[in-house]
Amino acid sequence: MISVVIPVYNNASTVEELARRIDAALQPSPYEAIFIDDGSADDSLTRLKRIAGANPSVKVISLARNFGQHPAISAGFEHAKGDVVVLMDADLQDRPEDIPRVVEKLGDDVDIVYTRKAQAEEDLAVRMSSALYHYVFSRITRSPRFAEIGTFRAFSRKFLAALLLYRERNVLYGPLMVYMGYKSAMIDVVREARASGGSGYTFGKRLALAINSLVSYTDIPHRLSIYIGLALFAGSLLYGAAVLVQYLIYGRSLPAGFTLVLLMLTLMLGSLMISLGIIGSYVFRVYQEVLQRPRYLIAEKINLAE
Ligand code: UDP
Ligand code: MG
Numbered sequence: 001m002i003s004v005v006i007p008v009y010n011n012a013s014t015v016e017e018l019a020r021r022i023d024a025a026l027q028p029s030p031y032e033a034i035f036i037d038d039g040s041a042d043d044s045l046t047r048l049k050r051i052a053g054a055n056p057s058v059k060v061i062s063l064a065r066n067f068g069q070h071p072a073i074s075a076g077f078e079h080a081k082g083d084v085v086v087l088m089d090a091d092l093q094d095r096p097e098d099i100p101r102v103v104e105k106l107g108d109d110v111d112i113v114y115t116r117k118a119q120a121e122e123d124l125a126v127r128m129s130s131a132l133y134h135y136v137f138s139r140i141t142r143s144p145r146f147a148e149i150g151t152f153r154a155f156s157r158k159f160l161a162a163l164l165l166y167r168e169r170n171v172l173y174g175p176l177m178v179y180m181g182y183k184s185a186m187i188d189v190v191r192e193a194r195a196s197g198g199s200g201y202t203f204g205k206r207l208a209l210a211i212n213s214l215v216s217y218t219d220i221p222h223r224l225s226i227y228i229g230l231a232l233f234a235g236s237l238l239y240g241a242a243v244l245v246q247y248l249i250y251g252r253s254l255p256a257g258f259t260l261v262l263l264m265l266t267l268m269l270g271s272l273m274i275s276l277g278i279i280g281s282y283v284f285r286v287y288q289e290v291l292q293r294p295r296y297l298i299a300e301k302i303n304l305a306e
């Protein structure tokens with residue numbers, strides 16, 4: 001059986017067509033389409049309930065509020081019963097007609113199939129945060145192809161079992177799944193234009209995601225603060241030596257004036273605050289993980305056993 005996992009956040013305009021096209025693409029083989037309503041403000045949930053009422057293969061998990069795309073995906077993965085799992089977006093940018101082709105590529109030697117699509121992001125802010133994100137992850141995962149990988153993917157039960165072992169609160173599936181390894185394959189798919197409406201992400205939400213992943217998957221931020229500290233230290237050693245030489249050879253003492261003193265003071269304080277902030281953000285994350293809060297809360301399940 002194939003389990004299709006789809007997080008839904010304000011996708012009322014597309015869920016009906018999506019469910020219909022998934023059904024058409026996968027019939028007559030058994031499948032389940034798990035839609036996770038991530039606290040949508042529109043009538044996505046009402047529509048999903050109606051679809052699930054007419055088609056028992058459609059399952060709905062309604063979350064207690066908006067928890068975010070990745071926690072919503074967790075909910076779907078934890079309920080998936082298939083021996084193959086497909087992850088896709090709800091906005092019809094991924095074509096349900098491609099599912100059989102992606103799934104077919106799985107086999108004894110392939111545990112996860114990624115898809116690649118020609119990306120043409122409109123917004124400058126989106127392009128910038130996405131460039132930062134992809135730069136970081138192609139370095140961590142040592143996979144220059146990371147930037148090409150889309151959300152749409154299919155993987156085996158074995159891969160899912162491994163994926164569910166990762167219990168971090170702040171889960172991010174994009175980097176995590178590449179980081180996990182296993183044998184992968186890549187296929188090209190067409191990425192449709194957004195059917196209607198805007199992205200479920202605001203710039204702030206997207207930036208928070210990029211920073212979140214920067215902090216949790218790399219040591220770049222605190223390494224950076226060490227480098228800044230080292231540079232300042234080296235600079236002050238050089239400057240101290242220069243002052244000493246001036247004094248010893250020419251007998252001159254320091255020039256009058258506070259300009260330099262002020263400059264050094266602000267520079268030092270500034271870099272100290274930055275380092276403290278970086279440490280603080282790691283401490284905060286450790287705190288969040290220690291709390292062991294659930295990633296999501298379920299308000300209601302439809303066509304799913306308790
Ligand atoms: N999404 C979600 N919760 C959120 C934001 C997004 O579940 O808080 C879902 C959304 O319904 C969609 C997927 O995540 O299925 C990707 O979102 P979107 O298509 O808006 O992002 P973009 O295409 O701009 O990357
Ligand atoms: Mg989208």
